[in-house]
Amino acid sequence: MKLSKIFLSLLVAVSMGNVVQAQLKLNGAGATFPYVIYSKWFDVYSKDNGVQFNYQSIGSGGGIKQTIEGTVDFGATDGPMSNDQLKEAKEKQGSDVLHIPTVMGAVVITYNLQEAGKDLHLSPDVLAQIYLGQITKWNDEQIAKINSGKKLPDKSIIVVHRSDGSGTTNIFTDYLTKVSKTWAVNIGKGTSVNWPVGLGGKGNEGVAGLVKQSDGSIGYVELAYAVKNGLPYAVLQNKVGKFVDASFESVSAAAAGALENMPEDLRVSITNANGNESYPISGFTWLLIYKNMKDKSKAQEIVKFLKWAMNEGQSYAKDLYYAPLPKEVIALCQKKIESIQTK
Amino acid sequence: MESVLITRNTFKASKGRLQNPGDFLFKNLTRFFAALILVLVVLMAYEMMRTSALSWNKFGFNFFIRSVWDPVQDEYGALPFIYGTLVSSLLSLIIAVPLSLGIAVFLTEVAPRWLERPVSFFVEMLAGIPSIVYGVWGFFVMVPWLRSTVEPFISKYLGFIPLFRGAPYGVGMLAAGIILSIMILPIIASISRDVLKAVPRSQTEASLALGSTRWQATRIALAYSRSGIFGAVVLGLGRAIGETMAVTMVIGNRPTISASLFEPGYTMASVLANEFTEATSEMYISALVEIALTLFIITIIINSFARLLIWSVTSNERAQKA
Numbered sequence: 098m099k100l101s102k103i104f105l106s107l108l109v110a111v112s113m114g115n116v117v118q119a120q121l122k123l124n125g126a127g128a129t130f131p132y133v134i135y136s137k138w139f140d141v142y143s144k145d146n147g148v149q150f151n152y153q154s155i156g157s158g159g160g161i162k163q164t165i166e167g168t169v170d171f172g173a174t175d176g177p178m179s180n181d182q183l184k185e186a187k188e189k190q191g192s193d194v195l196h197i198p199t200v201m202g203a204v205v206i207t208y209n210l211q212e213a214g215k216d217l218h219l220s221p222d223v224l225a226q227i228y229l230g231q232i233t234k235w236n237d238e239q240i241a242k243i244n245s246g247k248k249l250p251d252k253s254i255i256v257v258h259r260s261d262g263s264g265t266t267n268i269f270t271d272y273l274t275k276v277s278k279t280w281a282v283n284i285g286k287g288t289s290v291n292w293p294v295g296l297g298g299k300g301n302e303g304v305a306g307l308v309k310q311s312d313g314s315i316g317y318v319e320l321a322y323a324v325k326n327g328l329p330y331a332v333l334q335n336k337v338g339k340f341v342d343a344s345f346e347s348v349s350a351a352a353a354g355a356l357e358n359m360p361e362d363l364r365v366s367i368t369n370a371n372g373n374e375s376y377p378i379s380g381f382t383w384l385l386i387y388k389n390m391k392d393k394s395k396a397q398e399i400v401k402f403l404k405w406a407m408n409e410g411q412s413y414a415k416d417l418y419y420a421p422l423p424k425e426v427i428a429l430c431q432k433k434i435e436s437i438q439t440k
Numbered sequence: 441m442e443s444v445l446i447t448r449n450t451f452k453a454s455k456g457r458l459q460n461p462g463d464f465l466f467k468n469l470t471r472f473f474a475a476l477i478l479v480l481v482v483l484m485a486y487e488m489m490r491t492s493a494l495s496w497n498k499f500g501f502n503f504f505i506r507s508v509w510d511p512v513q514d515e516y517g518a519l520p521f522i523y524g525t526l527v528s529s530l531l532s533l534i535i536a537v538p539l540s541l542g543i544a545v546f547l548t549e550v551a552p553r554w555l556e557r558p559v560s561f562f563v564e565m566l567a568g569i570p571s572i573v574y575g576v577w578g579f580f581v582m583v584p585w586l587r588s589t590v591e592p593f594i595s596k597y598l599g600f601i602p603l604f605r606g607a608p609y610g611v612g613m614l615a616a617g618i619i620l621s622i623m624i625l626p627i628i629a630s631i632s633r634d635v636l637k638a639v640p641r642s643q644t645e646a647s648l649a650l651g652s653t654r655w656q657a658t659r660i661a662l663a664y665s666r667s668g669i670f671g672a673v674v675l676g677l678g679r680a681i682g683e684t685m686a687v688t689m690v691i692g693n694r695p696t697i698s699a700s701l702f703e704p705g706y707t708m709a710s711v712l713a714n715e716f717t718e719a720t721s722e723m724y725i726s727a728l729v730e731i732a733l734t735l736f737i738i739t740i741i742i743n744s745f746a747r748l749l750i751w752s753v754t755s756n757e758r759a760q761k762a
Contacts, residue, residue, distance in 0.1 A: 158718040182720075253607065260693035260710075262511075262718025285512035288718040296611055296704050297693025299714065303579075310584050310610065 121398050126153040127160020127173030130264055130319065131382045134200055134417045135173070138410050146405075148398050157264045158288060164385045165189060170395055172385035175202075175264025176271075176288070177364035192389040195437065196364045197430055198381040199406060200419040203320040203348045204269045205330035205378070209308050210235060212250045216342075218243045220334040221369070221377065225277035227254055227315060229284075230294035235313060243334070250313075257307045257316030260297025262288035268380040269317050272368035276377075317378075320348070321418035335377045336369050347376035348420035356425050363429060379420070389438045397439045407431055485736065492730035494723055503730060509695045511715070516727035518734055520695035524613070524705035525735070528687065529680040531617030531701070532624055537673055539621070540629035541662075544669075547629075548636040549658050560633065567626035575686035578619040583610040583690055586618075591702055606700040609692060614701040616691040620683060624676035631675065635668030636661055667753040674746035681739060684709040708735040 125135075132154040139150035155163075157174040164172030165186045177196055178186070186194045206224065208217055213235075223239050226232040232239060236249045259266045270286040284290050298304040301322040308316040308328075320343050323330050332340045341347050354372025359365055369377050386403070390396040407427050414421040422430070495503065495516060506517020543563060547556050587610030598604045639661045647657045662669070684707075692704020693714065708731050719725045 156717040158720045161720060255607075255609065260688070261714040262716075264718075287512045288720070289511045289715050291508070291510035291512065292694070295694070296609060297706075297714075299688055299693070303689065306579060307611065310587065 120147050120149055121394060122149040122151060123170045123395060123398065123402075124151045124168075125160075125171045125173060125384075126155050126163045126169045127385070128157045128175045128264060128382055129154040130175050130202055131173060131200060131419070133321075134413060134419050137413050137417060138406055141413070142402055142405055142410075146398075146401070148402065156262070157267075158262065160385065164194060170390075170392075171387075171399060173199075173383065174385060175380065175382050176267040177366075177383060178385065190387060192387040195386045195388050195433055196362060196383040197386055197403060197433055198352075198363055198383055198422060198426060200411075200414050200421060201348050201352060201379055201381055202268075202419060203343050203351075203376055203379045204265055204272075204317050205320050205323045205328075205343045206315060206317055206333065207305065207308050207323055207328045207330045208315045209310075209312060210250070210252075211312070212248045213244070214247070215329055217247070217329075217331045218334070218340055219331045221272075221276035224333070225273050225280050228256060228258075228273060228292075228294070229277070229279060230256070243340075252313035255311045255314035256292075256295030257298055257304050257311075257314055258292050258295050259289075259301075259304055259317075260299050261303075263300075264288065264380075264382075265301070265317065265319055266290065268366075268368060268378060271366050271380075272378045275366075275369040320420075324418050333377055335375050336371055337373055337375075339373055341374060341376050343376045343378075345415055345420040347374050348379040349423045351375040351377070351379035352381070352426050353423045356423075359426075359429065363433060386437060388436065393439055396437060400434055400437050400439055403434045403437075404431070407434070485733075488729055488733040488736065492726050492733050494726035495730045496726075498723065499727075503727075504734070507695070507697060509711075511719070511721075511724050514721060514723045516723075516730075518708070518731050520697050521706055521708040521711050521731060522734065522738070523697050524616075524691065524695075525681055525707040525709070525738070528613055528616040528620060528691065528705065528707060529677055531613065532620030532680045533673065533677060535617060535621035536625045536628055536676060540625045540672075540676075541632060541669070543625075543629040544632035544636055545658055545662070547633050549654065549661070560630070563626050563629050563633075565626075566622070567630065571623065571683060571686045574619055574623055575689035578615065578686055578690045579611075582619065583615055586610045586615055595702070602699040603701055606698075606702040608702060609704060611690050611692040611704055612702050613691065613698075613705045616687050616705065616707070617701070619686050619690050620680045623683060623686065624679050627679060628672045628676040631672035632665075632669050635665040635672065638668070639664050667750045670746065670753070671750055674743065677742060677746075678739065681735070681742070682709055684713045688713055708732075 132152070135152055139152060143149055152173075157176055160172040160174050161178055161182060163169045165182060167190045178194065183194055206219060210217065220243055223232060223243065226239070233254055235252045235254055241249055267286060267288050270284065270290050273280040273284070274286045284293065296307055298307045298316070301318045304316040304318050305322065305326060305328055308314045318328065330343060332342050335341050350372050351367050351370040354370040354375040355365060355367040357371070363383075365381070367379050367381065370379065384403070386399060390399070407422075407430055411421040411427070499506065499516065503516065503518055504522065505519055507519050508515050508517050509520065510516070547560055551559065587608050591608030591610070591614070594604050595606075595608065643664060644657050644661055647660050652660070687707055688710040691707060691710060693706050693710060694704035695706045695711070696703070698705070712728060712732055716728055719728055
């Protein structure tokens with residue numbers, strides 16, 4: 098009697114499982130940086146709407162590749178696709194790929210210099226010269242000039258960068274390319290570059306670990322990672338000359354500051370953005386959506402989800418250490434979302 | 441009874457009559473499994489050659505002697521990675537071989553029974569630890585220790601040698617060599633121990649009876665088993681060359697060639713682990729695959745060289761015996 102009851106309930110459970118499986122399932126792959134908020138979104142959203150998401154954080158490069166090959170329903174990336182990649186995707190999938198910004202992140206400069214204490218000031222020029230290997234000592238007068246009142250020791254600067262290909266490096270080198278001619282000519286921007294100096298650490302934790310261990314070191318990590326782990330980070334001088342601390346507000350301000358130069362397709366780098374309060378090394382992370390999806394029922398669900406992400410979804414950002422999109426950008430995104438063909 | 445059975449079976453087989461279907465299946469199934477390995481290796485080599493063709497066509501042989509690695513400009517050369525792999529592996533052998541031979545000799549010749557068992561157990565346990573654990577330990581414990589204590593000490597007293605010059609970063613070639621030596625030590629030690637144990641008791645007893653000391657008897661045992669020990673060393677070298685995670689965490693990941701062991705370096709396995717996921721341009725992927733192919737070829741060369749050496753040593757012995 099008891100056994101048959103268990104059996105019956107098992108049967109019911111299995112058949113209900115089948116019902117769940119019959120629900121729409123959306124597959125996505127790409128950037129690791131927004132993984133935390135995406136999984137929160139997918140979790141909350143699928144509870145209320147019954148759509149299942151399967152997101153694999155394999156890295157931006159992989160997300161772009163899979164979007165081009167059409168093996169996923171949507172991709173995600175920290176660096177926008179190039180024109181060539183967009184063309185290739187159009188040829189292979191017969192649809193334009195839209196870039197929809199979802200949240201924002203920033204890269205901060207963390208350092209280990211007991212003598213200097215907190216809030217070390219750095220200017221774009223000084224930062225570029227440090228990473229070019231042209232400024233090698235902490236007591237260099239160019240650093241001293243913008244840090245009056247701070248004790249700067251006669252120590253060598255140990256430069257640390259990411260060794261693995263990453264969107265963080267992409268944003269950071271994009272910034273250096275904008276603020277330094279020498280950098281732009283000799284190094285350029287990318288997920289991995291030919292670093293003139295420094296040690297390579299694997300992942301945010303690798304860079305942070307090396308910086309924590311080495312006296313006199315400097316490195317770059319994601320803002321979210323630095324905040325979560327209580328790392329000290331430098332105050333950066335922005336485009337208008339103001340020294341700005343990295344915060345959710347100053348990152349969102351960078352997006353607002355970049356608004357006037359926002360291209361129609363929203364593929365934009367917002368490093369070194371205009372605006373008094375803008376933090377200069379900020380960036381979007383995008384979802385890559387097919388404008389004309391073959392499976393229209395999936396397209397409808399994606400549109401519904403994106404609209405939700407632009408409204409309710411944004412409220413989850415700060416708790417998870419992402420900067421939410423400013424209103425003006427959300428308005429632009431909504432226009433983009435409307436253009437997705439659902440019929 | 442047994443012998444009768446065997447003759448009957450061989451008789452049947454030699455006459456080419458119906459074989460036992462079980463035997464037939466067994467023979468061909470195992471043959472198939474063995475062939476599978478060969479096919480797999482060939483397929484891998486083919487696939488890597490196909491994917492790396494783009495990079496090979498552009499850089500040709502220069503790929504192996506160029507030192508530039510610039511994904512932005514799509515300019516690639518493998519020399520610093522080849523150098524890093526070879527030097528870090530060699531360094532690890534220099535540290536690990538004497539240590540593990542010492543352990544093996546101690547366990548077979550010197551240690552009392554009650555000590556031999558637990559020590560052997562711990563040595564073998566070292567081999568089972570995942571490499572990421574070594575990496576984390578290396579990064580958080582060994583590297584700071586190298587930076588604050590070992591490297592300053594060495595450069596103070598041996599700094600006049602170019603090998604030990606430069607700033608003590610902690611991470612670098614030396615750290616990679618040390619972590620690798622710890623990782624390959626259990627393999628070399630446990631195989632050497634087995635090989636030394638296989639030395640006939642009569643050999644040792646004979647030399648002892650002739651009045652040789654413990655040390656002299658051990659030397660004879662070592663000479664007797666040198667090909668086996670060499671095999672153990674090559675197996676260790678194989679692991680050192682292919683090791684990825686632990687090395688990536690402590691080597692500093694900088695594609696330069698430098699005389700100093702304190703300076704950071706880079707290995708072939710590390711650059712693959714670091715850059716493959718985010719490689720987007722065709723040429724970039726192609727260059728990375730060519731590095732994989734290079735690693736593949738170097739492993740094959742070293743292994744066949746080792747086979748050859750073992751073979752020549754053993755065939756010499758056979759000739760002497762005859």
